Amino acid sequence: MSEQEPRELPEPGPPSAPQGRVLAAVAAGGALGALARYGALVLWPGAGGFPWRVFVVNVSGCALIGVLMVLTVERGRIAHPLVRPFLGVGVLGGYTTFSTYAADVSGLLARQEVAVAMAYTAATAVAALAAVWAAAVATRAWLDRGAGSGAGSDARSDVRSDTRSGVRDMGTGRAV
Amino acid sequence: MTWLLVAIGGAVGAPLRYLTDRAVQASQGPGVPYVFPWGTFTANIAGSLLLGVLTGAAVSSPAHALLATGLCGALTTYSTFSYETLRLAETGRAFLAAANVLASLLAGLGAVFVGAELAGGFGV
Numbered sequence: 001m002s003e004q005e006p007r008e009l010p011e012p013g014p015p016s017a018p019q020g021r022v023l024a025a026v027a028a029g030g031a032l033g034a035l036a037r038y039g040a041l042v043l044w045p046g047a048g049g050f051p052w053r054v055f056v057v058n059v060s061g062c063a064l065i066g067v068l069m070v071l072t073v074e075r076g077r078i079a080h081p082l083v084r085p086f087l088g089v090g091v092l093g094g095y096t097t098f099s100t101y102a103a104d105v106s107g108l109l110a111r112q113e114v115a116v117a118m119a120y121t122a123a124t125a126v127a128a129l130a131a132v133w134a135a136a137v138a139t140r141a142w143l144d145r146g147a148g149s150g151a152g153s154d155a156r157s158d159v160r161s162d163t164r165s166g167v168r169d170m171g172t173g174r175a176v
Numbered sequence: 177m178t179w180l181l182v183a184i185g186g187a188v189g190a191p192l193r194y195l196t197d198r199a200v201q202a203s204q205g206p207g208v209p210y211v212f213p214w215g216t217f218t219a220n221i222a223g224s225l226l227l228g229v230l231t232g233a234a235v236s237s238p239a240h241a242l243l244a245t246g247l248c249g250a251l252t253t254y255s256t257f258s259y260e261t262l263r264l265a266e267t268g269r270a271f272l273a274a275a276n277v278l279a280s281l282l283a284g285l286g287a288v289f290v291g292a293e294l295a296g297g298f299g300v
Contacts, residue, residue, distance in 0.1 A: 022194075023191050023194070023195075026190050026191045026194045027187040027188070027190060027191045028187065029190060030186040030187050030188075030189055030190020030191065030250040031183040031184070031186040031187040031190075032183075032186070033186060033190070033250065034182050034183060034185060034186025034187075034189070034190075034245065034246050034249055034250045035179060035182055035183050035186065037245075037249060038178075038179065038182045038241075038245055038246075041245075058254040058255075061254060061255040062254060062255050062258040062259070064255070065255035065256065065258070065259050066258075066259065066262070069259050085194070088255075088256070089190060089193070089194050089256070090190050092253075092255040092256075093190050093193060093250065093253040093255060093256055094186045094189065094190045094249065094250035094253075095255070096253050096254035096255040097248070097249040097250075097252050097253070097254060098220040098223065098224065098252035098253060098254050098257060098280070098284060099220070099223040099224045099226070099227040099244075099248040099249060099251070099252040099284070099288075100227070100244075100245075100248070100249055100252075101254065101284070102224040102227070102281075102284035102285050102287065102288045103224070103227050103228065103231055103288050105285055105288075106228070106231075106285055106288040106289060106292070107231075121281060124254075125277055125281065128254055128257075128258045129258055129261060129262065129277075131258070132255070132258040132259050132261075132262050133262050136259075136262060
């Protein structure tokens with residue numbers, strides 16, 4: 001899937017911010033994410049069969065986390081220590097759901113809708129992984145666009161070079 | 177009112193997932209490289225078990241908004257699960273990536289079933 005050198009998963013631990021502030025950011029994000037998911041369920045008419053609404057919520061959330069993780073953990077383009085707890089762990093974690101997915105599959109099986117249950121199970125897993133992969137690849141490509149020519153074109157106040165161990169881009173060896 | 181209950185549930189569920197992830201990692205001991213995402217796995221299965229209990233117990237609408245839609249929804253996550261699976265695949269750990277997906281699906285489904293049975297069995 002990638003020619004990058006094998007390396008450990010990005011540090012999932014806390015960024016360098018006080019634990020209380022991190023928890024507050026996660027909680028605030030979780031409330032917003034859960035509201036967005038609930039909003040999608042309320043605004044779209046639901047029907048039996050394939051749970052389209054939860055499918056769309058989960059797949060879109062996976063695409064967004066692909067963008068976010070490349071910008072934060074992988075490339076350090078967004079270095080504020082509360083961005084990932086708020087947007088990643090909180091908003092996107094609260095927006096997407098695994099439990100509703102599992103419960104919907106269980107419900108479909110209980111109603112003997114085995115084919116729909118299998119299709120939903122596989123479609124969500126495949127689409128979610130494809131979404132996070134495509135979003136991460138596209139974001140990396142976007143960050144690497146015109147490498148060496150337009151160095152100042154994407155300069156932003158919240159962008160700073162990040163050479164901490166483990167967040168350098170090992171693929172290009174550049175400290176981004 | 178329902179919106180408020182969902183928000184409160186989400187504000188509790190997401191930090192619970194974060195703390196679960198941290199506790200699971202800490203339990204693996206210092207210096208142990210974080211490879212398989214046991215933290216997210218644990219949160220997802222625990223949330224699925226609780227949702228199974230709530231479904232089996234056929235709780236009231238407000239309780240469902242607070243605990244099922246809000247808390248269980250935010251305690252569990254598909255986005256982090258997907259990203260961690262992607263990282264496993266991209267770092268040459270295709271087997272662990274596939275194992276994460278299959279184990280999460282089977283354990284999540286099993287947890288919903290067990291939770292519902294528990295709720296039914298105890299007449300919650």
